[in-house]
Amino acid sequence: xxxxxxxxxxxxxxxxxxxxxxxxxxxxxxxxxxxxxxxxxxxxxxxxxxxxxxxxxxxxxxxxxxxxxxxxxxxxxxxxxxxxxxxxxxxxxxxxxxxxxxxxxxxxxxxxxxxxxxxxxxxxxxxx
Amino acid sequence: xxxxxxxxxxxxxxxxxxxxxxxxxxxxxxxxxxxxxxxxxxxxxxxxxxxxxxxxxxxxxxxxxxxxxxxxxxxxxxxxxxxxxxxxxxxxxxxxxxxxxxxxxxxxxxxxxxxxxxxxxxxxxxxxxxxxxxxxxxxxxxxxxxxxxxxxxxxxxxxxxxxxxxxxxxxxxxxxxxxxxxxxxxxxxxxxxxxxxxxxxxxxxxxxxxxxxxxxxxxxxxxxxxxxxxxxxxxxxxxxxxxxxxxxxxxxxxxxxxxxxxxxxxxxxxxxxxxxxxxxxxxxxxxxxxxxxxxxxxxxxxxxxxxxxxxxxxxxxxxxxxxxxxxxxxxxxxxxxxxxxxxxxxxxxxxxxxxxx
Numbered sequence: 001x002x003x004x005x006x007x008x009x010x011x012x013x014x015x016x017x018x019x020x021x022x023x024x025x026x027x028x029x030x031x032x033x034x035x036x037x038x039x040x041x042x043x044x045x046x047x048x049x050x051x052x053x054x055x056x057x058x059x060x061x062x063x064x065x066x067x068x069x070x071x072x073x074x075x076x077x078x079x080x081x082x083x084x085x086x087x088x089x090x091x092x093x094x095x096x097x098x099x100x101x102x103x104x105x106x107x108x109x110x111x112x113x114x115x116x117x118x119x120x121x122x123x124x125x126x127x128x
Numbered sequence: 129x130x131x132x133x134x135x136x137x138x139x140x141x142x143x144x145x146x147x148x149x150x151x152x153x154x155x156x157x158x159x160x161x162x163x164x165x166x167x168x169x170x171x172x173x174x175x176x177x178x179x180x181x182x183x184x185x186x187x188x189x190x191x192x193x194x195x196x197x198x199x200x201x202x203x204x205x206x207x208x209x210x211x212x213x214x215x216x217x218x219x220x221x222x223x224x225x226x227x228x229x230x231x232x233x234x235x236x237x238x239x240x241x242x243x244x245x246x247x248x249x250x251x252x253x254x255x256x257x258x259x260x261x262x263x264x265x266x267x268x269x270x271x272x273x274x275x276x277x278x279x280x281x282x283x284x285x286x287x288x289x290x291x292x293x294x295x296x297x298x299x300x301x302x303x304x305x306x307x308x309x310x311x312x313x314x315x316x317x318x319x320x321x322x323x324x325x326x327x328x329x330x331x332x333x334x335x336x337x338x339x340x341x342x343x344x345x346x347x348x349x350x351x352x353x354x355x356x357x358x359x360x361x362x363x364x365x366x367x368x369x370x371x372x373x374x375x376x377x378x379x380x381x382x383x384x385x386x387x388x389x390x391x392x393x394x395x396x397x398x399x400x401x402x403x404x405x406x407x408x409x410x411x412x413x414x415x416x417x418x419x420x421x422x423x424x425x426x427x428x429x430x431x432x433x434x435x436x437x438x439x440x441x442x443x444x445x446x447x448x449x450x451x452x453x454x455x456x457x458x459x460x461x462x463x464x465x466x467x468x469x470x471x472x473x474x475x476x477x478x479x480x481x482x483x484x485x
Contacts, residue, residue: 014209017181024182083212085315088347104218106213107217
């Protein structure tokens with residue numbers, strides 16, 4: 001069975017595309033459009049990676065990062081894929097020990113990053 | 129005589145009410161029907177999109193299956209993907225837009241007299257870097273119509289770095305734009321814009337608004353080559369807004385301490401003092417921590433707050449406690465230190481080092 005990945009992004013088109021491509025690569029993916037229930041979800045299910053946007057319907061993604069890092073799930077690897085791509089945002093994301101990719105994003109680069117973060121070869125052996 | 133007239137009026141009212149009711153029903157039905165068609169078209173397009181990215185079909189094979197009346201839906205459907213993707217996936221979607229005839233239609237709409245239609249067409253064509261739209265964008269820059277100006281300037285910025293002087297000139301000549309919009313325009317051009325902005329500043333940019341924008345953009349990209357120009361602004365600028373921007377950029381870039389920061393900490397303007405002491409903090413100059421101490425007694429609350437944060441970042445904790453226990457220490461300084469220590473204690477969070485990459 002593949003790794004569990006959670007995607008939090010209010011751009012449902014983008015997250016659905018990402019989910020379908022990652023599912024094709026053998027991962028088990030769940031998509032959320034906002035982070036209201038995120039901590040509850042993390043407590044009920046196990047996830048190996050969180051992919052998230054910083055701009056979530058006016059909610060602050062950086063506070064979400066802080067609350068995850070202050071929660072029992074602080075170990076969770078996080079990949080931020082965001083339109084907010086300023087130097088300061090990238091520094092703040094790095095301070096929370098998360099990896100950053102700015103939008104627009106190259107899907108191949110994104111999948112490579114996911115692969116490296118999960119430290120595992122692609123489950124179905126698709127070369128990227 | 130009166131009774132038939134009254135009956136006629138009542139009848140008219142009934143007929144009018146009925147007509148209005150029927151129109152509402154018709155509009156509602158039309159809206160529902162449109163919505164249904166839109167949903168159907170989107171579902172179909174999503175299936176094609178997934179097949180396209182799974183390399184089961186080619187862009188051309190998707191494009192030929194899009195009827196002309198669904199091109200509007202295609203434009204709406206492709207937009208969020210084009211804004212979020214680059215590289216091969218982006219090129220594939222651009223190919224779909226070309227093969228389907230969407231680009232051709234948008235080029236016609238870009239010349240349309242309807243403002244909104246024109247703005248949407250220009251935005252889309254700028255996003256896909258369509259070269260045919262460039263002459264139109266140049267005209268858009270001179271337009272007073274903001275529906276034309278904004279998408280034109282964003283699209284032009286996206287297209288080529290060579291358009292920078294033209295974009296700067298357009299912004300210089302008008303006042304109805306915000307700094308936030310300016311930064312987002314240059315963010316579209318990428319970090320490569322920084323050396324060109326630096327050159328504009330070195331050559332003596334005449335518009336303070338452009339100077340402020342340029343400093344904000346350099347800070348946005350964290351451009352390390354900006355150090356010399358920032359020093360110049362901190363030391364010699366007579367515009368206090370520019371000095372503040374330069375100090376804030378210095379802080380954001382986390383550049384090392386230099387004497388100009390110490391001088392700025394003595395400036396009569398409290399905003400400059402606050403920005404300077406923050407820059408001292410981010411420089412990490414532990415040996416200069418004492419410079420923040422006099423500002424703990426500053427008349428301005430914000431300056432005292434920034435000074436206390438700087439002390440907290442640069443000095444050993446014991447030193448702060450010695451200051452708190454000193455009966456001769458200033459009361460306001462002690463209050464601020466106490467406040468910052470309590471606040472910092474409450475927000476403590478240990479961030480684990482995972483080293484994911």
